[in-house]
Amino acid sequence: MEKVLIITYYWPPAGGPGVQRWLKFVKYLRDFDIEPVIYIPENPSYPIVDKTFASEVPEDLKIFKKPIFEPYAIAEIFSKKDSETISSGIINREDNQSFIQKLMLYIRGNFFIPDARKFWIKPSVKYLQEELKNNTYKAIITTGPPHSLHLIGLKLKETLNIKWIADFRDPWTNIGYHSKLKLSESSQKKHIELERSVLDSADHIITTSFTTKDEFTGKTSKPITVITNGFESENYGKVQLNNGFQFSHVGSLLSGRNPENLWKAFGELISENKNFKEKFELNLVGKVSQEVVNSIKSNGLESNLNFKSYVSHNEAIKIQRQSTVLLLIEINSVETRGIIPGKIFEYLASRRPVLAVGPKKWDASQILKESDAGEVFLYDDVERIKSYILDLFHLFENGKNMENTADISRFHRKNLTGKLANLIKEL
Template identity: 65%
Template sequence: MKKVLIITYYWPPAGGPGVQRWLKFVKYLRDFGVEPVLYIPENPSYPITDKSFLNEVPQDIRLIKKPIFEPYALASIFSRKQTRTISSGIIAKEEKQNFVQRLMLYVRGNFFIPDARKFWVRPSVKFLTEFLNTENIDTVITTGPPHSLHLIGLKLKRKLDVKWIADFRDPWTNIGYHKKLKLSQASQKKHIKLEKEVLNEADRIITTSFTTKEEFQSKTDKPVTVITNGYDITSGEDLSESGKKFSLAHIGSLLSERNPKNLWEALSELVQENKDFSRDLQLDLAGTVSEEVIESINKYRLDNHLKLHGYLSHREALKMQRSSIILLLIEIDSEETKGIIPGKIFEYLAAKRPVIAIGPPNWDAGIILKETEAGKVFGYEEKKSLKEEILGSYKLFKEGQLQCDSKNIEKYSRKQLTGKLAKLISEV
C-alpha cells in the first residue's frame, strides 16, 4: 500500500468546511490502496471547533503533531473578539472598521506573509526532512489555506525531491479578502512571487473549482486537476424532519459583503402582501453572521421571522438542511468569487431540498446547480424573478407539492472523489 504524507492545518476538533475535505479523503483513501499519514499542529488556534468530527477519524490512523506558534493566540490577549472575527474571515467594510481592526488587518497582511501560520514552516521542514528520510514515503500533499503550508511542501521538494501535490481549497492572490488586508506594494509582490514558486514547482495541483483551475493554468504549465468538495451521508442515518414553517435556511458564514439585499427586499414585500406567507415564513441563519447582514434584515422588518442559530455541529447542520423547505446559497458579488464553490452545496444536493442561490455572474456553483437540476441562481440585482420564484415555491409548499429531485449527484460523493484523488496520487 502506497504511503503519502498529508500536511494540513485543519483537523478535528476544528469545525467548519475546511476540515471536512481531508478528513473525508483520509476516511476512504485506504479503500483505494493509499495509506495516509497526517502531519498536523499540536496546539492550533481554531476559530471554531466541532468535536463531533473526532468520531470520524480512523482510530488507527498515524497522526504526527508538532507545536505551532500562533500570533492569533497572542493578539487575542488584547482583543479576543476582533481576533476571532478576522481569523474567521468576517471583515467589516472599510467605513465600519475601528482602529484596532485596521491595525490588525495591516499587521496580518504585511507582517505575516503568506499568513499567520508562517512560523510553522521552518520547524516543520526541519522535522519532516528527518522523518521522510527514515520512512518509506515519497509523496507529500499540502492543503491550503493557510497557504503557508504549501511553503513546507516547496522546501521539502527542493531538499528531498519528493513528489509533491498542492491542494488549493481556495485561490491565493486572487481571493476576495486580499484587497482588504491593506497590503503594501512590496507585500503584494511577495505574495505573487510565493504563489508562482508553488505553482511552478509542485508536481500536481488540485483546485476545488473550475475558475481557479483556469486561473492557475494561466500561471503554470504544471497539470491542474479539479477535485471538488462533496457530500458524505452514512447509510442508515435518518436525519430528515418535516418542516411546518416555510423555512429558508442558510448554513455557514454570512460576511459583510455576502448580503443579498434583493432577497431581504423580496421577502419583505411578500410578507406585506400575503398574510399566510407572513405567518409561515421563517428565516434560519446558522453560523457566524455579520452585523451588517443583521442590520439589513432588520431594516426590511424581517426580524420577527429571523432565527439566529449560531454555530451548529456538522450533524445538526445536516439535520437543519433536511428539515428546511428552501436552502440558501449566497456568495459575494465579485469577479474574484465566481470560482468559489461553497462546500455546503454538495450536502444541499444530498438533502434533496430546492436551492435558491444568489451570487456573481458565471458563478461555478451555478454550473453545478444547473447540471444537477437542484436549484436556481440569481444575481444581486434580480428582485422580481427572485420574488416570483419564492412565491411559486411557497404555493407548492402549501399544496404539499414542493420537491427537488436532484440528478447525477453521485460523482460528488466523498468516496468517488477520493477515488479520483487516489488515481492522481498513483500517477505522480
C-alpha cells in the same frame, strides 16, 4: 500500500468546512490502496471547534504533530473579538472597521506573509525532513489555506525532490479577502512571487473549482485537476419537514455576503401576502456579521428571523434536511466566481431546493444547473427572486413534493477520493 504524507492545519477538533475535505479523503484512501499519514499542529488556535468530527478519524491512523506559534493568541490581548473575526475570515467593510481591526489587518497583511501560520514552516520542514529521509512515501500533499503550508511543501520539494501535490481549497492572491489586507506594494509582490513558486514547483495542483483552475492555468504549465468537495451520505433515514415555509442558510454570513435584494424580496412578499407572512421563517445558522443582521431587520424581517450559533456537523445536516428551501450566498465579486461553498454538496444530498445568490459566471451555478437543484440569481434580481420564491410557496401550500431526484453520485466523498487516488498513483 503506498504512503502519502498529508500536511494540513485543520483537523479534528476543528470545525467548519476546512477540516472536512481531508478528513473524508483520509477515511476512504485505504479503499484505493493508499495509506495516509497526517501532519498537523500540536496546539492550533481554531476559530470553530466541532468535537463530533473526532469520531471519524481512523483509530490506527498515524498522526505527527509539531507545536505552532499562533500570533492571533497575542492579538486577543488587545481585542479578542477582532482577532476571532479576522482569523475566521469575517472582515467588515472599511467604513465599518475599528481602528484596532484596521491595524490588525495591516499587520496581518504585511508582516505575516503569506499568513499568520508562517512560523510553523521552518520547524515543520526540519521535523518532516527526517521522517521523509527515513521512510518511503509516494508523495506529500499540502492543503491551504493557510497557504503557508504550501511553503512547507515547497521547502521539502527543494531539499528532498519528493513528489508533491498542492491542494488549493481556495485561491491565494485572488481570494476575496486578499484585497482587504491593506498590503503594501512590496507585500503584494511577495505574495505573487510565493504563489508562483508554489505553482511552478508542485508536481500536480488540485483546485476545488473550475475558475481557480483557469486562473492557475494562466500562471503555470503544471498539471491541474479539479476535485470538488462533496457529500458523504444520503442515507440519513426519514426526516419530517418543519411546519413553516422555512428558508435556511447554514454557515457564516460575512459582511460582503449580504444580498440586500433577497432580503428586500422577502420583505415585499411579507407585506403583499398575508399567508406568506404567517408561514415564512428565515433561519441563519452560524456566525453572522452585524451588517447583515441590520440589513435583514431594515427589511421588516425581524419577527420572521431565527438565529442559531455554530452547530455540529450532524446538527447542520439535520437542519438542512428539515428546511423547505436552502440559501446559498456568495460575495458579489469577480474574485469569488471560483468559490464553491462546501455546503452546496450537502445541500444536494439533502434533496431540498436551493435558492442561490452570487456573482456572474459563478462556478456554483454550473453544479446547481447540472444537478437540477435550484435557481441562481444575481444580486440585483429582485423580481426574479420574488417570482421564484412565490412559485415555491405555491408548491408548499399545495403540499407538493419538492425533492430533487437527480444523480449526484459523482460528488460522493468516496468517488472523489478515487479520483484523488488515481492522481497519486500516476505521479
